[in-house]
Amino acid sequence: MNPLLELTQVGIEFSTAKGSFRALQNVDLKINKGEYISLIGHSGCGKSTVLNIVAGLLQATEGGVVLKGKEVNEPGPERAVVFQNHSLLPWLSAYENVELAVKQVFRGKKSKAEMKAWIEHNLELVHMTHAMHKRPDEISGGMKQRVGIARALAMEPQVLLMDEPFGALDALTRAHLQDSLMDIQKELNNTVIMITHDVDEAVLLSDRIVMMTNGPAATIGEILDIDLERPRNRLQLADDPRYNHYRHQVLSFLYEKQRKTDDSQTAAQSSAPAEQTTIKENNETRAINTPAGQADVHGPEQEKLNTLKTA
Amino acid sequence: MSIALTQTLSKISWLEPMIKAVQGENRSQNLSIIAKAIGIPLAGILVFLMIWHAAASSINTSLGKFPGPADVLIQSKTLISEHITEREKAAAFYQRQDERNARRLAQDPDYVVKIRDYTGKPTYVDQIGTSLITVLSGFLIASMIAIPLGIVIGLSANLYSAFNPVIQIFKPVSPLAWLPLVTMVVSAVYVSDDPLVAKSFVTSMITVMLCCLWPTVINTAVGVASISQDLKNVSQVLRLSWLTHVRKIVLPAAIPMMFTGLRLSLSIAWMVLIAAEMLAQNPGLGKFVWDEFQNGSSNSLGRIMVAVITIGLIGFALDRMMLLLQRMVSWDKSATLR
Numbered sequence: 001m002n003p004l005l006e007l008t009q010v011g012i013e014f015s016t017a018k019g020s021f022r023a024l025q026n027v028d029l030k031i032n033k034g035e036y037i038s039l040i041g042h043s044g045c046g047k048s049t050v051l052n053i054v055a056g057l058l059q060a061t062e063g064g065v066v067l068k069g070k071e072v073n074e075p076g077p078e079r080a081v082v083f084q085n086h087s088l089l090p091w092l093s094a095y096e097n098v099e100l101a102v103k104q105v106f107r108g109k110k111s112k113a114e115m116k117a118w119i120e121h122n123l124e125l126v127h128m129t130h131a132m133h134k135r136p137d138e139i140s141g142g143m144k145q146r147v148g149i150a151r152a153l154a155m156e157p158q159v160l161l162m163d164e165p166f167g168a169l170d171a172l173t174r175a176h177l178q179d180s181l182m183d184i185q186k187e188l189n190n191t192v193i194m195i196t197h198d199v200d201e202a203v204l205l206s207d208r209i210v211m212m213t214n215g216p217a218a219t220i221g222e223i224l225d226i227d228l229e230r231p232r233n234r235l236q237l238a239d240d241p242r243y244n245h246y247r248h249q250v251l252s253f254l255y256e257k258q259r260k261t262d263d264s265q266t267a268a269q270s271s272a273p274a275e276q277t278t279i280k281e282n283n284e285t286r287a288i289n290t291p292a293g294q295a296d297v298h299g300p301e302q303e304k305l306n307t308l309k310t311a
Numbered sequence: 312m313s314i315a316l317t318q319t320l321s322k323i324s325w326l327e328p329m330i331k332a333v334q335g336e337n338r339s340q341n342l343s344i345i346a347k348a349i350g351i352p353l354a355g356i357l358v359f360l361m362i363w364h365a366a367a368s369s370i371n372t373s374l375g376k377f378p379g380p381a382d383v384l385i386q387s388k389t390l391i392s393e394h395i396t397e398r399e400k401a402a403a404f405y406q407r408q409d410e411r412n413a414r415r416l417a418q419d420p421d422y423v424v425k426i427r428d429y430t431g432k433p434t435y436v437d438q439i440g441t442s443l444i445t446v447l448s449g450f451l452i453a454s455m456i457a458i459p460l461g462i463v464i465g466l467s468a469n470l471y472s473a474f475n476p477v478i479q480i481f482k483p484v485s486p487l488a489w490l491p492l493v494t495m496v497v498s499a500v501y502v503s504d505d506p507l508v509a510k511s512f513v514t515s516m517i518t519v520m521l522c523c524l525w526p527t528v529i530n531t532a533v534g535v536a537s538i539s540q541d542l543k544n545v546s547q548v549l550r551l552s553w554l555t556h557v558r559k560i561v562l563p564a565a566i567p568m569m570f571t572g573l574r575l576s577l578s579i580a581w582m583v584l585i586a587a588e589m590l591a592q593n594p595g596l597g598k599f600v601w602d603e604f605q606n607g608s609s610n611s612l613g614r615i616m617v618a619v620i621t622i623g624l625i626g627f628a629l630d631r632m633m634l635l636l637q638r639m640v641s642w643d644k645s646a647t648l649r
Contacts, residue, residue, distance in 0.1 A: 057544055075547040087541040091563040091642030100559060104549045135642075155549075 002069075003030035004191055005054070005159055009063035012049060022217045023049050027063070029210065029220065031159075034189045038202040040250060041212030041221075042260045047195045048163055050212075054193060055081050055161050067158060077105045080157035084164045086144040088136045094147040095132040098122060098154050105155045122154040123147070125184055142173035146180070153184070162194040166201065174198075175234065178205060186231060199254070203246045204232060211253045214260060222253055378613035383620065386613035394434035401429040433594050439621065442584060442595030445512060446629075449519030450580045454573060457524050461531025461569070462561060471532060482525040486518050486583040490590050493517045511593040518587040519580045526575035534568025535561055563642055570637040577633055581626045596622060 011025040024046045031037055039047045052058040054065055056075035065072040067079065080101075088097045098119045106115060123132045126146040136144050145165060152160055165181075166174040178201060185192070185205075196202050202209045206226050213221040226246055228237065237243040332341040360380050367379035378386070408427065415422045433441070464470045497514045538561060546556045588597025600618050603611040 055548065057547060075544075076550055077548060079548070081544070081548050083541055083544065085541060087545050089542065089545070089560065089563070101549055104551060104555075 004033040004035075004068060005029075005031040006066045007050075007054070007063070008066070010050070010053060010060045010065065011062035012046075012053065012058065013061045023215060024053075024060075024219065025062070025217045026219045031191060031193070033191055036185065036192045036205060036207045037194070038206040038209045039193065039195045039212060040197070040199070040202050040209055040254070041218070042214055042254065042258065043197075045212045045215045046218040047212055051081075051161050051163055051193060051195055054159070055079050057081075077101065077155040078158045080152035080155040080160055082145075082148050082152045082160070082162040082165045084167055086136070086141075086148040088144055088147055088151075090136050093133045093135050094123065094128055094139070094143075094150075095119060097136075097147055098151045101151045102154050119154060122150040125153060125187075126150045126180060140173075142169050142177060145169065145177060149181070149184075153188070153190075158191065160190045160192045162192065164195050164197065167197060174201070179234070181205065182231065199247055199250045202250060203228075203243060204234060204237065209246075209250060211250065211258075214258050221258060224249055372612065374607055374612050375609045378616045382613040383616045386610060387617045389610070390435040390614065390617060394436045397431055397434045401431060404429045404431075435599065435617075438595050438599045439625070441512075441593065442588065442597070443625070445515050445588070445593060445595055446519055446577075446580050446584045449516040449584070450523055450577055452516070453520040453524045453576060453580070454527060456520075457527035457572070457576070458531055458569065461528045461572070462535050462557060462565070464528070465532035465535025465565070466557075466561065468536070471536065474528075478525055478528060481521075482529075484522070486522050486586050487590070489518050489521050490514070490587060493521070494591065509593070511588075511591045514591040515584060515587040515593040515595070515597075518591070519583050522583040523576040523580035526579065527569070527572035530572025530575070531565055531569045534565035534572075537568075538564045566637075566641050567643060570633065570641065574630060574633045574637075577629055578626060581622075581629060585622060 007027055007029040010027040012023050014021045014023060027050060029037075039050060041047050049058060053060050054072065056072050056079065059073065072079070088094075089100070092100065099115070102110075102115050102119050106118070110118060120129070120132070123129055126149050128143060128146050128150060131139055131143060136147070139147075145168075149162075149165065152162075166177055169177065182205065194205065203226060209224040209226060210220055211222045211224065212218050224246065228240075228242060228246075329341070329345050332338050332345065364379045364381075367377040367382075370377035412424045412426075416424065460474075464474045494514050497510055497517065501510060501513055542560055542564065546560050551559065584595070585597040585600070587593070588595045589601040592598055592601075596618055600615050603614045603618075
């Protein structure tokens, strides 16, 4: 069987004021239909960059991504993204946020009534029916992320890309959403690529865990197959020796083989010290209006900063 | 019903405690809140009036003493009564004309009725009306140019850099510098046997427009340019067309900044208008001030002072109206609007 999604020798180089910066190289990955893949690695290792390349938001400078035999070179709804910070439009209700996506994807394919039913169905999947006419500022962080997932699912993507979908949530809400996601996954059997920092989350949800080496010039270090039968139950697994073994393997990769030492950190920083500080500022001033001059900075430079920050 | 009304009214800061006090809820505390909300601004105004009164009586000009609050009150009453008598005269004129026409029709059924307009001089209220129409039409045209322009240059960093120097250079230009040019261009271009509106109106309006374009352009552009990358990514993933992107994402995101610009523009428009009307002789408040200055009677300074206060009050009212409009249009009802 041909893989659904294929990354071949993907590499990316950003040009910065201080010369070029190589974020990724030689990333090879084949993903089959219905597979749930997690990308895990330390901050700054380029996980988000991989995801953004698959999403089409960034262009690889070497190699390429092929989805169902077609090369990926721009963003599109068949590769729906669940963003880390939900990215809902604050002026639209939950329903309208999903509606925007559904109208865009199913224009001419579904009637008005079918669209309405489809939007409501997807909001029901994530248990948001009771608050579907509320705006993002009226619902909690976990609920926003649910709507973000509903929006992505409603596009009927061939691959669902999730950029640390639960990273900004508290532990209890996160566990709750992970369970919801597993239920949905049982029903829809989507192909998923998820970025995570959380070892438990990776082992619990994934069929395979892709572990990435530290940047610069990050690549895939190891791939771990998680052979645990579904449905998985977090309580039972907590005592399961296989689960703990997988967990141990990921942890040993992250903290022994790819240990983030002070040396490697300073090395990474010295390659781009100026950027590091800008990133922080960007992160903090993001929600507020940035002054005109700063707001003009976009394009690859800005994307690179964002990527470095979230990776 | 009463609850809805209460909620609407409670947006005014001192009304809520007043309603509560009337309802008998924690009366003494609410009364002290009212005293603070109304009393302190009132005290400020009173102190100002006292200082004004004291200062005015010690300033002597060739037209008599500088008008104090009392003179202004007298003059504003005169202006209103002048307006009323003028309206009565006009009504009487039209009535006489109607009667005359009816008589002539009775005598000669073929008579073609002619209706002549009343040609009395515009009253103070008429002049306020003219000023408002001029400023609003100038502001409206400016907004129709500035908002699309701001969106387009906000979307592209290159266009922004291209337009920015021009905007920065024209932004600080005084209306007085534009006026001679506008006057000459209008008299050359706006030639018509039966003009729809007076030349002085067009000149004032265009001057207002030229001066109040810039804040809206700049603020809209900044608002558009500072849309978060996340929302742009959403738009890209959805493959929104340019128009949908602008309608669904850019416009709502930029509305708060756009209104900041619009409010700045409107207040500039109102300030510019008075100067423009003085020089272009557009029959509005600016011309009123100028005519009174040229007139130089003992009442003139008082009447000008009435105009000054009117201008201030109308400027304030215009700003409040923009704020109400922003509340209606903006999605972000929780944002503090000032």
